[in-house]
Amino acid sequence: MKPIELLGGMTAETFLKEYWHKKPLLIRGALKDVGEHVDYAWLAKLAADEDVESRLIEYKQGKWHLERGPFRAGRLRRLPETDWTILVQNVNHHLPHIADILWRFDFMPYARLDDLMISYAPPGGTVGPHFDSYDVFLLQVGGRKRWQISSQQDESFIEDTPIKVLKDFQVEEEFILEHGDMLYLPPKCAHYGVALEPGMTYSIGFRAPSAQEIATEFLVYLQDRVCVQGRYADPDLQQQAAPAQISDAMVEQVSQMLQQISWDKKVVADFLGHYLTEPKPHVFYEGAEDELDEETFAEQAKAHGIVLDLKSQILYVNDMLYCNGQLLECEPEQLAAWQHLANARQLESAGLSDSMLPLLFEGYLSGWWHIAA
Numbered sequence: 001m002k003p004i005e006l007l008g009g010m011t012a013e014t015f016l017k018e019y020w021h022k023k024p025l026l027i028r029g030a031l032k033d034v035g036e037h038v039d040y041a042w043l044a045k046l047a048a049d050e051d052v053e054s055r056l057i058e059y060k061q062g063k064w065h066l067e068r069g070p071f072r073a074g075r076l077r078r079l080p081e082t083d084w085t086i087l088v089q090n091v092n093h094h095l096p097h098i099a100d101i102l103w104r105f106d107f108m109p110y111a112r113l114d115d116l117m118i119s120y121a122p123p124g125g126t127v128g129p130h131f132d133s134y135d136v137f138l139l140q141v142g143g144r145k146r147w148q149i150s151s152q153q154d155e156s157f158i159e160d161t162p163i164k165v166l167k168d169f170q171v172e173e174e175f176i177l178e179h180g181d182m183l184y185l186p187p188k189c190a191h192y193g194v195a196l197e198p199g200m201t202y203s204i205g206f207r208a209p210s211a212q213e214i215a216t217e218f219l220v221y222l223q224d225r226v227c228v229q230g231r232y233a234d235p236d237l238q239q240q241a242a243p244a245q246i247s248d249a250m251v252e253q254v255s256q257m258l259q260q261i262s263w264d265k266k267v268v269a270d271f272l273g274h275y276l277t278e279p280k281p282h283v284f285y286e287g288a289e290d291e292l293d294e295e296t297f298a299e300q301a302k303a304h305g306i307v308l309d310l311k312s313q314i315l316y317v318n319d320m321l322y323c324n325g326q327l328l329e330c331e332p333e334q335l336a337a338w339q340h341l342a343n344a345r346q347l348e349s350a351g352l353s354d355s356m357l358p359l360l361f362e363g364y365l366s367g368w369w370h371i372a373a
Helices: 012-018 040-047 073-077 096-103 211-223 248-258 265-277 294-304 332-344 354-366
Strands: 025-027 054-060 063-068 084-088 113-121 136-141 145-150 173-177 182-185 190-195 199-206 306-308 314-317 320-323 326-328 369-371
Touching: 040 054, 040 073, 040 084, 040 113, 096 113, 096 199, 145 182, 173 182, 211 265, 265 314, 265 320, 265 326, 294 354, 294 369, 314 332, 320 332, 332 354, 354 369
Parallel strands: none
Antiparallel strands: 025 182, 054 063, 054 084, 084 113, 113 199, 136 182, 136 199, 145 173, 145 190, 306 369, 314 320, 320 326
């Protein structure tokens, strides 16, 4: 396997075997060329958008304070020179060069990649010592930041705070990250970052839904697809001495009804395709301002190819493809091309067949993908 620059020349095989989900890894000079810096002015602009998730965390007079966006410009102008952090989720949905950074982590399955969050902090800015329930890469962009980490088992938090801050953080290791340095942390690895100079942290996070969340979403999925036969009936009903009691016979009959609900791996795979590509509630798609008709679209697509919208996700399992929570009905001979679009997030004109054009045109009108030019 080839060495990966983001991993400091380590192969994906070594990283997955020795570090992923197991122990932290500091990578010096992992990625210095990040393109145009998303500075504080850019973040402030995004944080003012009601369709963008953003937070402001301050530590003042011994207390933690949390505010959620959107933020008015006047509010952000009143911030002091130290001791605050602004965090903006899903910046990859809004800036192509940031999306390019996220998709460079393609040594991990896209089904696990979540988003690229950017936080900006002046000196003293921090969100306190805490841990995450998911894996994360923390890339330093501009400035310097001190990170302290711990493998402690004590997970108790300070009471009556709007964010989860560890009550007793026990430092085991400390690193100073400069521009281009990156720190990988597995789940439940306690960490505490404090900005020493104005700078940003690009956080590449991974999806790790709880079993409860998956079960809840699976039941929602089933309710639209399950078909249970029969109707409750009790022709042999007898008088009960206690009319308020639910009888054993009723419990038994309903139990038999519910046993009709079943699933197999194919159903679970279909559920995951829908669930893992479903856009977050605040995500919306927009078609082209100057919408092409079907014939012109076909000409442009054949000339330039297709590129996925920054907010779009295509995943596949076996011969089933899913985009943005929807099943894509494609012909078997098109499958390889659609899978290429899913993996590369673009489809060159040479790989595009005429039979794909009707479905591609539908997705184009919905804003799921665009002409590559």
